[in-house]
Amino acid sequence: MTVEPLPTSPAVPFQESARVALANTQLRRNMGKATQTIRGKRANSVGELPDWQELREAGRAIKERVLRHLDDYLVQIEESVRRAGGHVHWARDAAEARSIVVEIAKRHGTKEVVKVKSLTTDEIGLNPALQAEGIEPIETDLAELIVQLAGDRSSHFLVPAIHKNRSEIRELFKRKLGLEHLTDEPKALAGAARAHLRAKFLSAKVAVSGVNFGVADSGTVSVVESEGNGRMCLTLPEVLVSVMGLEKIIPTWQDFEVFLQLLPRSSTAERMNPYTSLWTGVARGDGPKEFHLVLLDNGRTKVLADPMGRQALYCIRCSACLNICPVYERTGGHAYNSVYPGPIGAILTPQLAGVDNAPSLPYASSLCGACYDVCPVKINIPDVLVHLRGKVVRSKQQKGGWPGAEGLAMKFLARVFSGRRSFERAQRLGRLAQKAVVRDGVISKLPGELAGWTAMRDAYPVAPQTFREWWETRS
C-alpha cells in the first residue's frame, strides 16, 4: 500500500516558498515578535526545574523503549482500551483512517462534528473528507477557528494562527461572525469565540480529537490543552473518536510524571497547561457513551525502519524547536508546505512522505543545533538532517545516471578527505584557484554550478597558511 502525500505536500521546494514568505514584512514582524516572547519565557520556565536534564533523559528513554517494542505495546493498548469499553481501529494510511471516522459519523446520522485541534487529523486530511459526505467539521480551538474562518493554513503546531496579529483577527471576526463592535482586545476576541461555539458544543453528537499520550497498560488516553474546548469535545458529545499516531503510546501511568513536566514548559512555557483530560474507555454516566481509538500508521512504520531517523517519532509536538529556530523565525510555517513545519517537520515530513517527495526540507536548516538543545525528548535533529541529506543525494544518484553537481562534489570530497596527502594537495590547489574569486578576504560569488552555495552566504577562502604548515615551520 502506498502512502499518499501529506495534505500540503512539499511539491514546492522550501527555498522557493521561503523567498515568498520573507518578502511578507507583516508576517515576519508577527513571527519575530511571537517567537522571541516565547523563547524567553520557555527558558525561565525550564530553568525553574533543577532536574530538567534528568527529565529529558527519562523522556527520551521512555520513547526509545516504546518504539523498540512497538508491536507489543500496540497489542497491549488495544486490549486495554477494549477492556475499558472502547473500540479500537487500525488504519494503514490516511484514506483508511478517514473512512473509519467518516463511517462512525455517518452511522450516528450527524451533520456536524466538533473537533479539538489535532495535527494528526490535519495530516490525514479529515475535514475535506467529512465535508464531501455533507458533514461539517467545526474546529473549536481559537487559532484553528481563525485559520478555518480565514480559509488559511496553520503555520505552527500550538498556535496555528501565530502569523496573524490581533487587528487582523478582529477584522476577520467582524467579517465572518458578523460582530460589528468588536475591539481588538485579546479578551474580547476570546469572548467572541466562546459565544460563537457554546451552542455547537451543547448540540454536537460526535467529537473528533487527537491524542497526546495513550497508556498501554491501562488504555488511558490524554489530551493536553488550554482553552477548555478539548474538555467540551471530550465530555459533552455522545460519541468520541480519537485518532492517535502509533508512536504516541507510553507504557505506564507512571510515565505521565515525566511528560506532564516536559510538555507544558517546552510548549507554552507554563508550569502547567490549563487543562489536561485523561480518560479510560467509557465511564458510566460521565462523558461519551461510545469511544473509538484509531491507531494510525500512515508512514510511521517507514520512519521506524530507519534506526537513525526513528528518533523523529519521539516528538511530543511541543514546538520548542520551531520557536527557537532562526530559519523558522524568519520564514514562518507555511514555507515548509507541510502539516509539520519547523525543524521537526524538516526531519519528519521527508521520512513520512519519502525523501523523494520532500527533497528540499532536509536543507531547510543551518544545522546550528539550537533545536536539539531545547528538545524535551532529546531528538538529535541536526544529525538526522545530515543523515537525510545523504539519503536525498543517494536517491538522486540511484534515479538517474547523472549524479548532479552535489553528488559529484561529494564523491570528489570523499576522495580528497580520504588521505592526508590528497587533502593537503587540494588545499594548495585551492589557494591557487581562488585567486580569481576572493574579494576583501571573502568569496561572495562562486562561478557556475557552485553559485548556489554563495547565493545566501559568503564562503571563506583557504587560509594563506594552514595550521599544519605553520606547525611544520615551527619545528
Place this chain on the structure above:
Amino acid sequence: MSQARLEILRRVREALRDVPAAETAEGVAVPRDYRRADPTPREERIAHFVERVAEYRAIVRRVGADGLADAIASACAARGVRTLVAAADVPSSWIPPGVSALRDDLLTNEQLNGADGVLTGCALGIAQTGTIVLDGGAAQGRRALSLLPDYHLCVVREDQVVGIVPEAVAALAGSAGLPDRPQTWISGPSATSDIELNRVEGVHGPRTLEVLVVAG
C-alpha cells in the same frame, strides 16, 4: 479491519529487525533519577501552592477549618451567585443559605450551562505547578459539572496538597486507569495563547476559578 491490524504489526516487526530478538521492553533502561519526592516543609509547600494558583490569575484564599462555610458564602455573595451546581456528595454545610443547590441528579447540559457556578472538592493539589486534579472522587461529580458553569469554586484541604508532579501521579495511581474515574488537571481558568502568544484568560472553560485552601 483485522487485515489492517495484521499488516501494521507486520510492518512494525519488519521495521524493527535491528532490535535483538532477546531484548525485552524492560531491557531498555529508563533512568528515573529526576526528583520523585519534594522535601519542602508543609507550610512552605502550601504557601507555594497558593502563590502559583494565583499566578494563573485564579482567585485563591486560605481559610481556617471553621471558616469554610463563611468563605463559600462570601465568595458567592461577591459574585451574586444564586444557583450553584454540586455533586450529590458535596456536604450540605458547604451550601450557603440563600443559594439554591442544583444537586446533580443527571442535570441536563442546558441546566448546567444556565447555572451561576459550580462548587467542588478535589482529589489533590500540586504546589510545584499550582494545579488542581479532579478525578470523579469525593465531592467532585462528573466532568461536565465543573466545565459548563462560568464560575468554578473549588475547595482544597491543606493535607491534599502534594509537592511535585511525580508525587501527584503516585497518589493518583490507585484510581488512574479505572474507567469510572476520568481525570481533569486544572491549572488556572480557561486560557489561550493563540493571540500573539500571550496568555489570555477566559475561553471555553470557566472564566473564573476560585480556590479555597482549608486548614486541616
